[in-house]
Amino acid sequence: MHKTKNTQLSEFLSPLLSAGLCTVLLLCALLAFAGPSFALEDNLTVLTHDLTGQAESDPNTGELRGIVHSGKRAFNLEAVREIMAAVGIPIRIREVSFAQGMEALATRNDVAFFNVYRSPQREQRFKWVGPLQREIDYLYGLQGNTFSNLDEARSALSICAVEGSQHHDLLLERGFKNIISAPSYQECFSRLKSGTATLAVSSDETLLQKLHAVDIPVSQISRIPEPLLQYAGYIAFSPQVDDRIIRRWQEALNILISSGRFQTLYDLYYER
Missing domain, CATH: 3.40.190.10 (Periplasmic binding protein-like II)
Structure with a gap:
C-alpha cells in the first residue's frame, strides 16, 4: 500500500516522540520520588508557644487570635497573622510548647516558629525574619x-x-x-x-x-x-525553607513597620 508523506513522517517521528515521552515521564517520576528540596510557602507549618491568657480561638473560623492588651504573645500572634495575609497564604497557626517548636524546626523542612531568640548558637541552624521586638x-x-x-x-x-x-x-x-x-x-x-x-x-x-x-x-x-x-525575638524557619520565602516575609514585616500598622498592633495588644 502506498504511504503518504504525512504517514511516513509520523512513522519516522513516532520512536523519537515515544523516547521523548519516556524521558519526560522518567524525569517526573524522579522528581516526585526526590520531593521538593525546600518548603513551599503555602505548605509552611506555622507554630508559636506560650499563649496562655493571651490568645483565644475565633468561634467562627477556629483561628488563634490575640486578646487585646494581654501582652507580647498576643502582639506577636497578630503581627505574624498580618505578615501571612500580606504574602497571601492561609492563616493557620498552631500552639505548641517551646521545646516541641524547636524540635520541629530541627527535624522538619517546612516550619516557621515564633517568637525565638536569635542567639549565636542558633544563628546558622535556622533562617530568620524579624525582629518582632527587643527585650x-x-x-x-x-x-x-x-x-x-x-x-x-x-x-x-x-x-x-x-x-x-x-x-x-x-x-x-x-x-x-x-x-x-x-x-x-x-x-x-x-x-x-x-x-x-x-x-x-x-x-x-x-x-x-x-x-x-x-x-x-x-x-x-x-x-x-x-x-x-x-535580646531580639524573631520568626525562625527550618533551614530548608527557600530564601525567596524568607525575603517575602521580611519584606512584609518591613512594610508592616514602615506603614505604622506595626506600632498600632503594639499599642493594641501589649499590656497596659
Missing part, C-alpha cells in the same frame, strides 16, 4: 528572696526556666547548678508563688501579665538588678 530579661523572686547580682543567684534553692529556652541554655552555659525546668513561663511563676522555685525568668515588658496570671501582687515581687539577657 531585657531579669530573674525575679518574691520579697525576702533578694539577691544583689546574678553570681549571688547561684546560691538560690532553685531557678525556674522554660525547658529548651534561651534562658535555660544560658544558665546552663554559665554553670548554674540550681535550674529546674517547666513547660511554660506561667508555670515558673506558679512555682514561684508556691515556693517550689526561688527565682523565675521574665522580660520586663511581660512581667505584669505573668504575675496577673498566677495572682502574685506586684508589691510582693523583686528582681535582681543585673539583666540575665538582652
Whole structure:
C-alpha cells in the first residue's frame, strides 16, 4: 500500500516522540520520588508557644487570635497573622510548647516558629525574619528572696526556666547548678508563688501579665538588678525553607513597620 508523506513522517517521528515521552515521564517520576528540596510557602507549618491568657480561638473560623492588651504573645500572634495575609497564604497557626517548636524546626523542612531568640548558637541552624521586638530579661523572686547580682543567684534553692529556652541554655552555659525546668513561663511563676522555685525568668515588658496570671501582687515581687539577657525575638524557619520565602516575609514585616500598622498592633495588644 502506498504511504503518504504525512504517514511516513509520523512513522519516522513516532520512536523519537515515544523516547521523548519516556524521558519526560522518567524525569517526573524522579522528581516526585526526590520531593521538593525546600518548603513551599503555602505548605509552611506555622507554630508559636506560650499563649496562655493571651490568645483565644475565633468561634467562627477556629483561628488563634490575640486578646487585646494581654501582652507580647498576643502582639506577636497578630503581627505574624498580618505578615501571612500580606504574602497571601492561609492563616493557620498552631500552639505548641517551646521545646516541641524547636524540635520541629530541627527535624522538619517546612516550619516557621515564633517568637525565638536569635542567639549565636542558633544563628546558622535556622533562617530568620524579624525582629518582632527587643527585650531585657531579669530573674525575679518574691520579697525576702533578694539577691544583689546574678553570681549571688547561684546560691538560690532553685531557678525556674522554660525547658529548651534561651534562658535555660544560658544558665546552663554559665554553670548554674540550681535550674529546674517547666513547660511554660506561667508555670515558673506558679512555682514561684508556691515556693517550689526561688527565682523565675521574665522580660520586663511581660512581667505584669505573668504575675496577673498566677495572682502574685506586684508589691510582693523583686528582681535582681543585673539583666540575665538582652535580646531580639524573631520568626525562625527550618533551614530548608527557600530564601525567596524568607525575603517575602521580611519584606512584609518591613512594610508592616514602615506603614505604622506595626506600632498600632503594639499599642493594641501589649499590656497596659
